Amino acid sequence: MKQLLDDFLKQLALTRSGSQATQQAYRHDITQFIDYCVNEGVSSLQDVDTYVMRGFIASLKSGKKAISNRSLARKFAALRSFYKYLLLHDHVTINPFASLKTPKKANHLPAFLMINEIRDLLNSISKDGEAAVRDRVMIELMYACGLRVSETAGLTIHQIDFANRLLRITGKGRKERLVPFYPSIGKQLKNYIDVYRPMLLKQKKHSFVFVNLRGDKLTERGVQDILKRRALSAGLNQILHPHMLRHSFATHLLDNGADLRTVQELLGHQNLSTTQIYTHISVDRLKQVYRDAFEKEGEKK
Template sequence: MSPSEALSQFKSYIQLEKNYSKHTVREYESDLLDFFAFLQSEGIKSLHEVEYIHARLYVTKLYDESLARTSISRKISAIRSFFKYGNREFGLNESAFRSLYHPKKEERLPHFFYEKELQQLFEATEDDSHMSLRNRAILELLYATGMRVSELTSLEESDIDMRIGILRVMGKGRKERYIPFGQFAQDALEHYMDVARSKLMKQSKHTFVFTNMRGQPLTPRGVRYILTDIVKKASLHTKIYPHMLRHTFATHLLNNGADLRTVQELLGHSHLSSTQIYTHVTKDHLRKTYMNAHPRA
């Protein structure tokens, strides 16, 4: 079986049986195509010929290209999953990548907004144009719920219960969770839905909550563009990406006394270790506050 045929079957498997998101499937496909190109450059014509030495050479090549450790780790995971599947279905030798260690992750603390910065962002969306009403609803909802941008853009009208202030999102691995949201987000969302949404949709018909200027469902790229525009209007000298509001959501909750398990549940993290990085952020915040406020610090 050729690599392309094996890849096609593997894609179907992770889409239909493993319920991987479209984004993850695209990344896995890209990682595997890159690995297949490497094998071809090394004169390896069959996947059955792949050995540990080829895996080591490939990872060395990735380091030589100065890829981030997280990217290298993801590629190893993608190829390891492919060979595990290939071992079961086509008799491939999976030991080559199973023996590799994942590179140690770089310790990078997540970036977040302070409350004064957030207030400037909200003030930048205060006019009554249809676009501003939509943008404010997006900003309020991302901060109020900590949802991922893909979860925001896939949100449908039936997912929101305004009566009790809860929305349903479909997270990674098609895992469903419910997130409460407060009065500020509810007011912004209701104002957008009642006044602006139908005007922006024009002749389009769909059930997605957020729409672009042409009336089509908003994309994650569109949300990034909107947030960048809000930062410019707020005259903040910083870059913004949707995940920063997710980081801000988690950090502010922990700073104000929320317990780690609750934050884990709200974020939809499978493992508590993914949430624990925010405890480092809050400790850093506490230390800075102490150093600035204590007379003998």
């Protein structure tokens, strides 16, 4: 069974239909299901029926380590995709997860940084030294273009159009989008690529924009580590996750009058409903501004 899982993950990697993080999550979730099947005496994935499937779901929901609907939805997506692959390659004759209803996810408002926090973060990074210049440019580009961590780590020089100030990004599901960048970040990016990137490359040859100290492509984990370290140095009162810069990008666009469809296009969201969560943040902030203004007015009276 685990050989079929390996084959499935290789197919995912070849088609690039999922980021490294997605592939790791799928491996974990499907392995968990396979282990459950083995413990229950199910020797073949063909033998999985509704009874086995519901038993697995019950095991996830019970005990002290009961998982959230969000995690459950991810596991369902992984298993549905895995069985679709098995069905396509004649390893099974039915997909027991095809008709399974996905549990509703709780709408947690995404965390984001205020504009002054973004400014403080960037200003805390030295403008000298190849690693510092790389970090500053990378963080500002992630914020200015709303990039995912996988898109940042995978960015190549060929995706940058300096003449028109555009990035050509291939996001989730191989969906392509064009994202503009402002002149000042364009100058910083060009300077990094022309002057500092060659120092980091150490004579290695590849087209990835962001390079680690060994001259290799900066990994997604490497990007995450840099953000955490730089946020700590800047004195931010929270751990900085890559998606927080993307959330900040979307929130600040809406705060400054961008329409939802434009933000959807810039983020590369397939469904508008995914983008709509940011409107809740902006409405909450409008209410806070309103309250602050009228409370101060009331105090004067």
